[in-house]
C-alpha cells in the first residue's frame with residue numbers, strides 16, 4: 697500500500713514510507729548531528745518505528761554512541777552515502793528519527809523547536825521557536 701509520506705536517498709536505491717504526521721520536529725545543533733550530516737545542524741522528526749517501512753533497497757547501519765551515552769544506529773545508503781534515518785535509539789525506544797531532507801515532499805513538516813542551541817555556530821540566527829540549550833526534557 698502506498699504510504700502517505702515517502703522518502704529516498706540521493707540515488708534512489710533506498711526508499712521508505714510512513715503514514716503518521718510527525719509531531720516532534722526539531723532543528724538540532726549538537727556536535728553529533730554536525731558530524732553525521734556534515735552541516736551546521738540537522739532537522740529531523742520522530743516517527744513510531746512500527747509506522748516506518750523501508751520499501752526498497754537496503755540501508756546500512758552504523759552503530760554509534762552519542763554524547764548522551766545512548767546508543768543508536770545511523771542508517772545511510774551504501775551506494776550514495778546519503779543519511780536517511782536513525783533507529784534503535786536507546787534514548788527513544790520504539791521511535792525512528794528521519795532526516796527531513798530525505799523526504800520526497802516535506803510540505804507541512806517544519807521544526808517546532810530548536811535544541812542543543814549551545815552548540816549553534818555563531819553566524820546562525822535562532823528561529824522564532826522554543827530554544828533549548830540541551831535536549832528538551
Ligand SMILES: [Zn+2]
Pocket residue numbers: 705706707708709710773774775776777778
Ligand atoms: Zn543512495
Ligand SMILES: [Zn+2]
Pocket residue numbers: 724725726727728729730738812
Ligand atoms: Zn543532534
